[in-house]
Amino acid sequence: MLERLNEAMARIEADLEGEVDVKLLARIAGTSEYHLRRMFSALAGIPLSEYVRRRKLTRAASEVLSGQDSLLDIAVRWGYGSNEAFARAFKAMHGVGPQEARTRNKPLQSQQILTFRLVVEGSTSMEYRIVNKEAFKVVGRGTRVPLVHLGMNPAIVEFVKGIGMPTLERIKQLSDGEPEGMLALTYNQEGVEEGDQLDYFQGVVTSREAPDDLEALEVPENTWAVFTAEGPYPETIQYMWRDVYAQWFPSNNYQSVEGPSMLRTQIDGDQAKAELWVPVTS
Incomplete structure (x- = not known):
């Protein structure tokens, strides 16, 4: 199960610049969309949709700091229809807006790529x-x-x-x-x-x-x-x-x-x- 779940995490990274299809992720994981969302939240501590959003904004942040593309180009690439919408989402995660992050080189947050491994925690049985x-x-x-x-x-x-x-x-x-x-x-x-x-x-x-x-x-x-x-x-x-x-x-x-x-x-x-x-x- 964990191997297939990690395959679904890899697919998120592959599809990150476009639309992440949760139904496809569920098929890769060999489960239903409903069960995938519930289990992911329990294992990761955040909802699947929030993880995808934070991964997109992490990737966007590196592009903001590089200074190679305009903020509007970056916003559109990562699924935002305007600079304003991108700036709100960016600030909600990173604590600063993209313009301030670029001009003042502010420290930003990073959502690491999640992988799931077996950890022996079941020392007590579950009845x-x-x-x-x-x-x-x-x-x-x-x-x-x-x-x-x-x-x-x-x-x-x-x-x-x-x-x-x-x-x-x-x-x-x-x-x-x-x-x-x-x-x-x-x-x-x-x-x-x-x-x-x-x-x-x-x-x-x-x-x-x-x-x-x-x-x-x-x-x-x-x-x-x-x-x-x-x-x-x-x-x-x-x-x-x-x-x-x-x-x-x-x-x-x-x-x-x-x-x-x-x-x-x-x-x-x-x-x-x-x-x-x-x-x-x-």
Whole structure:
């Protein structure tokens, strides 16, 4: 898997002056575009689109400093339609505009070419099981929230608080399927950067009809990888998400697929037991 991922990184460099085709990169890596984006972000710590942008601006910076071409020629070569758009993107990465960088020889940032190597970090085992589950229904309430990588998500906290304890208790009483109890479902994520929007649904698996004041979310038949973790809250849950994509997927013959991921959490003070369901295909 890592060898094919490095082949995709080499293709990015080959196509950098033109349009980088993520669908082609996914084919080279032998996976889906959705899974490639999720796994790259977990392994590299930045989204794939941001890596490509930073590589382009790194190459552009060397041309700015060389002084051989006009700034407009450089801007157009690296995909910007005007000097202004190029200057904004250049300053966002390097801290100075291209004109100032050229005339004052300012130090600039560099996005190094990424390569992936096997590092032995899996000294602790990751407990998981594979579950084939028919289509089912989740009843509760949903909203749209921004992505938060570390710490509590204020939008989710406020949303759940707004549901109110009486309604949450009523939702819990509807639970009659697996996974049992109250679940947090996330899906339709627009990206992997901090602040990107995703759908969040708080509810339970049930065979009963949704009351008038609640919503029903239909989840299609799927295969699920189910992970368990225990430790400090909320770090344990967020690290579990990271480790699933950075360690488990590269070590196993499964890929993530689009669909809701489900998290069941039991919190006791500052500790948590968590069970994460991720839709997969082999």
